[in-house]
Amino acid sequence: xxxxxxxxxxxxxxxxxxxxxxxxxxxxxxxxxxxxxxxxxxxxxxxxxxxxxxxxxxxxxxxxxxxxxxxxxxxxxxxxxxxxxxxxxxxxxxxxxxxxxxxxxxxxxxxxxxxxxxxxxxxxxxxxxxxxxxxxxxxxxxxxxxxxxxxxxxxxxxxxxxxxxxxxxxxxxxxxxxxxxxxxxxxxxxxxxxxxxxxxxxxxxxxxxxxxxxxxxxxxxxxxxxxxxxxxxxxxxxxxxxxxxxxxxxxxxxxxxxxxxxxxxxxxxxxxxxxxxxxxxxxxxxxxxxxxxxxxxxxxxxxxxxxxxxxxxxxxxxxxxxxxxxxxxxxxxxxxxxxxxxxxxxxxxxxxxxxxxxxxxxxxxxxxxxxxxxxxxxxxxxxxxxxxxxxxxxxxxxxxxxxxxxxxxxxxxxxxxxxxxxxxxxxxxxxxxxxxxxxxxxxxxxxxxxxxxxxxxxxx
Amino acid sequence: xxxxxxxxxxxxxxxxxxxxxxxxxxxxxxxxxxxxxxxxxxxxxxxxxxxxxxxxxxxxxxxxxxxxxxxxxxxxxxxxxxxxxxxxxxxxxxxxxxxxxxxxxxxxxxxxxxxxxxxxxxxxxxxxxxxxxxxxxxxxxxxxxxxxxxxxxxxxxxxxxxxxxxxxxxxxxxxxxxxxxxxxxxxxxxxxxxxxxxxxxxxxxxxxxxxxxxxxxxxxxxxxxxxxxxxxxxxxxxxxxxxxxxxxxxxxxxxxxxxxxxxxxxxxxxxxxxxxxxxxxxxxxxxxxxxxxxxxxxxxxxxxxxxxxxxxxxxxxxxxxxxxxxxxxxxxxxxxxxxxxxxxxxxxxxxxxxxxxxxxxxxxxxxxxxxxxxxxxxxxxxxxxxxxxxxxxxxxxxxxxxxxxxxxxxxxxxxxxxxxxxxxxxxxxxxxxxxxxxxxxxxxxxxxxxxxxxxxxxxx
Ligand SMILES: [Zn+2]
Ligand SMILES: [Zn+2]
Numbered sequence: 001x002x003x004x005x006x007x008x009x010x011x012x013x014x015x016x017x018x019x020x021x022x023x024x025x026x027x028x029x030x031x032x033x034x035x036x037x038x039x040x041x042x043x044x045x046x047x048x049x050x051x052x053x054x055x056x057x058x059x060x061x062x063x064x065x066x067x068x069x070x071x072x073x074x075x076x077x078x079x080x081x082x083x084x085x086x087x088x089x090x091x092x093x094x095x096x097x098x099x100x101x102x103x104x105x106x107x108x109x110x111x112x113x114x115x116x117x118x119x120x121x122x123x124x125x126x127x128x129x130x131x132x133x134x135x136x137x138x139x140x141x142x143x144x145x146x147x148x149x150x151x152x153x154x155x156x157x158x159x160x161x162x163x164x165x166x167x168x169x170x171x172x173x174x175x176x177x178x179x180x181x182x183x184x185x186x187x188x189x190x191x192x193x194x195x196x197x198x199x200x201x202x203x204x205x206x207x208x209x210x211x212x213x214x215x216x217x218x219x220x221x222x223x224x225x226x227x228x229x230x231x232x233x234x235x236x237x238x239x240x241x242x243x244x245x246x247x248x249x250x251x252x253x254x255x256x257x258x259x260x261x262x263x264x265x266x267x268x269x270x271x272x273x274x275x276x277x278x279x280x281x282x283x284x285x286x287x288x289x290x291x292x293x294x295x296x297x298x299x300x301x302x303x304x305x306x307x308x309x310x311x312x313x314x315x316x317x318x319x320x321x322x323x324x325x326x327x328x329x330x331x332x333x334x335x336x337x338x339x340x341x342x343x344x345x346x347x348x349x350x351x352x353x354x355x356x357x358x359x360x361x362x363x364x365x366x367x368x369x370x371x372x373x374x375x376x377x378x379x380x381x382x383x384x385x386x387x388x389x390x391x392x393x394x395x396x397x398x399x400x401x402x403x404x405x406x407x408x409x410x411x412x413x414x415x416x417x418x419x420x421x422x423x424x425x426x427x428x429x430x431x432x433x434x435x436x437x438x439x440x441x442x443x444x445x446x447x448x449x450x451x452x453x454x455x456x457x458x459x460x
Numbered sequence: 461x462x463x464x465x466x467x468x469x470x471x472x473x474x475x476x477x478x479x480x481x482x483x484x485x486x487x488x489x490x491x492x493x494x495x496x497x498x499x500x501x502x503x504x505x506x507x508x509x510x511x512x513x514x515x516x517x518x519x520x521x522x523x524x525x526x527x528x529x530x531x532x533x534x535x536x537x538x539x540x541x542x543x544x545x546x547x548x549x550x551x552x553x554x555x556x557x558x559x560x561x562x563x564x565x566x567x568x569x570x571x572x573x574x575x576x577x578x579x580x581x582x583x584x585x586x587x588x589x590x591x592x593x594x595x596x597x598x599x600x601x602x603x604x605x606x607x608x609x610x611x612x613x614x615x616x617x618x619x620x621x622x623x624x625x626x627x628x629x630x631x632x633x634x635x636x637x638x639x640x641x642x643x644x645x646x647x648x649x650x651x652x653x654x655x656x657x658x659x660x661x662x663x664x665x666x667x668x669x670x671x672x673x674x675x676x677x678x679x680x681x682x683x684x685x686x687x688x689x690x691x692x693x694x695x696x697x698x699x700x701x702x703x704x705x706x707x708x709x710x711x712x713x714x715x716x717x718x719x720x721x722x723x724x725x726x727x728x729x730x731x732x733x734x735x736x737x738x739x740x741x742x743x744x745x746x747x748x749x750x751x752x753x754x755x756x757x758x759x760x761x762x763x764x765x766x767x768x769x770x771x772x773x774x775x776x777x778x779x780x781x782x783x784x785x786x787x788x789x790x791x792x793x794x795x796x797x798x799x800x801x802x803x804x805x806x807x808x809x810x811x812x813x814x815x816x817x818x819x820x821x822x823x824x825x826x827x828x829x830x831x832x833x834x835x836x837x838x839x840x841x842x843x844x845x846x847x848x849x850x851x852x853x854x855x856x857x858x859x860x861x862x863x864x865x866x867x868x869x870x871x872x873x874x875x876x877x878x879x880x881x882x883x884x885x886x887x888x889x890x891x892x893x894x895x896x897x898x899x900x901x902x903x904x905x906x907x908x909x910x911x912x913x914x915x916x917x918x919x920x
Binding site (some may be wrong): 306 | 565608658660662669670671672673674675676677678679680681682683684685687688690691692693694695696697713738739740741742743744745746748752755756760761762763764765766767768769770771772775776777779780781782784785786787789791814815816817818824839861
């Protein structure tokens, strides 16, 4: 029985089982649903046991539990692969904007509606069908690589205990590659794989001048104005090529390869349409020498998220204000470290504060590290072949934002990332009426069935 | 009887009368005190009549009344001079910070405490003594110039009906010079005259980008950020010499003369002490090539009074904000027109708005015109001689802020301004515990007594 025939034969049961899981409201961000998240973990553990996974464990954390399941390869020399996904879901509010009950999974045409259908229960689930289809097609009772499925329960509430869990279970999770199934493709017609997620560094900048607001009639034009200082500093944060001016900012950036740029360029990107989705923005803007997709996916940026100071209410008040404030964030790409960028900002502020003003930089946390999956790695090439076999067309590449645990997985487990996913941007994850395209979940299962053979060869 | 003897002989009665007037709480900014402002006008009119002014009238306006009194010169060829002051006063709140009742005038040493003692009843009042001292010393029953005393009742509430009153009464107010007695001197030891008041143009600038806040992970670095645009524009509003970059901004500015700069430089200005009063500012800043006093008195400026946009609350929010806002004000000097400056700003904004953003400039009103009293005019020279005779020392020059009706007086009556006043910066006008130095009021009366002779000669 080949992979496609196996999947075809088991799809009805596959969707019936998925619906049972989707009916559990495992909202990790709402403490009232903690019991449901535990129920979701227990349901998955029982399900995986029923499928034949030799090892299935519920792993407790300081918060909500993850599920771990391992299916060892027949050969002890075979590579090991961690599959990462999550079984918790986003809150459903505003409930009145849902056309169907978010926890009564409902089919409409090819789409299956329900919270978690795409993000991320559906995408975890295609692996459970894929691994069996692969073994059935091979006539084997074990997969060609050791599969270690790790399904987190706190991704939608910040993965607060996840790094700790990875460190504690590092030996059990030893692997040669990490397959992440929690992203999207460009479209059903243009399947693609993610090659990286931008990270984030945040900071708040304050400039202090006089001890209190001054009357500008008496003092204006003769003492430094913190708002003018702030404007001057923030204007200097970019040069006239749209590049960030922090010394060292680009030093660690892994440059886009010509090949990846060429593959990005193959995507049917409609800039006018994209500008419409960007709140009807009137023009693209950004770092010179890069396309819009390159700018949002693969180039680091500095943004002013908020700025305030002086008189901001109705009417006029002719003052030299005592202080000025700005909230800044930096999107980071492969190679950059948020802590290092925060240090670069602090040094730059110290060197560029206008005379007579006192600057203060505060950082709200360590930021999010970017993650990266180079398209010329053996694992990505193998996964791309598996995807192309399933979809029957060239698979392209994209990148994404994301503040997920991917960088922790790569760093703590010390293995390369491979993104295999079949979600779509219009699946409305994190929004009302989340859905998944059922034919794409089956394509995902098919790609997953081919994936282990491909990886067994590529990673050996 | 010479001037000094006359003043000495009448000073007890002078202060007793002034205290009676000061006891009337003529707070024009508080509608509850409208009756008191009217009572103050009536009191003054009766007082001036009692002194012998041949014409005394209470002039109604759309708001609170002014008092007009005329004492014609003996000779029909003599020049006419308007004396401007006001009989309304600032509110007294916070009352608990007064050491004495603001409307129970109280002597302590040389100082007389009470609301209006310096601003401006005391300074109007010294003229009533001065004109009589001058006539007594000359043995005349009319002054050497036609005196037209105009005492406004709405100065502390914005002089809203004053320009209208001036236009309506232009014929009655025809004059060759206007003496303003509503300012201050450098100090008792360094008497001085004001030579100009800065004007004001205000504007609000908005920059609009996307129709709503965008997620900076998806759009940051690829569409224009209104806050970055605002920083860039406002940073460009000054050049690296601290000069305002609006094209044409300095075209109409009447330059400081070497003589006025030299006289400013004679003032015992302590910059370190001034910085302490400027909210402990850590450094002076401003237009290159000018001293601090020149910057605050005689050079135009641009200030950012407020700026806001995006996320300004606690925590972080990684957005590209939909808009950015700033409140701007420009201090203007002799020759500049606020409406023209607002037009220059509007044109500059149109020419400098970053691509993809939409700018909006709104102006809250027509602004305040600057006023100017050149030190080489015949009137100022004459008044300086009168001041030097009274004070027995060199009289220097200063300028001031001020949003008063001086520009309207000069423009509508078509006559030059001469500032003769004896208030001090530490008189705490507009604050609790306002006071006036009684010896200085007598010096003011003495200067006023000499003034009419000097002006009669100078303006003939
Ligand atoms: Zn997810
Ligand atoms: Zn005044």
